[in-house]
Amino acid sequence: MATGAAPDLPFGAELVALTDALGSGAPSDPAAERQRLVDAAGPEAAERAIGVIATFQMMNRALDGVGAPVNPHLHPFAIELGFDPNHLPR
């Protein structure tokens, strides 16, 4: 399970909890974490968040599955985050 502080965003703690519950491993019902976000931000926000999480489950697999390179225009951000995108294992 990932660790770290919740982001300084509205409903940050609830967004982290839902992402980690739904997005770690296999698709499974994140009932408790979904309800926390519904209670905090409303059902529309929770549904929207689930859509974003689901689509990045797709994009992560598509990009890793084809051996996609990091787009050159994002290289400066990668360097800032501490890794060289030209030396990722692939």
Place this chain on the structure above:
Amino acid sequence: MLVDAVLPPDPQRLAALTRAWDQLTAPGVELTATERHQVIKDARAAWAGASQPNPASGVAGEAAHWVAIDAEGLRAEVVADFEARGLDRWRYLEIVGIVSRLANVDFYVAGLGATMLALPAVDHTPPTGRRDPAAVISNMWVPTVGRSFAPHVLDALPAEGEALRDIHEPMYVNFGSIGDGHLVDVLTKSQIEFLASRSSYLNECFY
């Protein structure tokens, strides 16, 4: 579809999900509907806890299994080994597309607390065979049209690329708004990008 969801789907996302499921379970470019259904079964088996690929599905089953649960662990030599054992790059690309979009469908359905979608009857129409004639292997392990980046990585098989974008936009943001940091719908762009980056972090995806 999703009639038992705890949280009701947005109508646009439900429509995109329905189109994605219809496309996933229909005959493809390289694969028959029977073969695509098997890819779906093998990916779901991996998610359900199968530690090894289904031996009855051969190399295609290995690809489906590892794309489902360990895409970040794939390497150029693994895909080359698949090819050496009979899974060519075009069929491999279609499997990546199927498992990826299936992930969008199944994670969304699970997230809403609904029952997983059941496979329909098999359509025995032959695969289309429609490849982009300009596609070659350049900056990836699979054929691409030019030096391709997301969300065009499947475009050597045009129907697969179009299907990816067709679900990607309603689930994430319209492509014209990706760079708009001030976008707000029911979430802010900062919240949306946090969800995206956290998901990628969990999957160890750097792209």
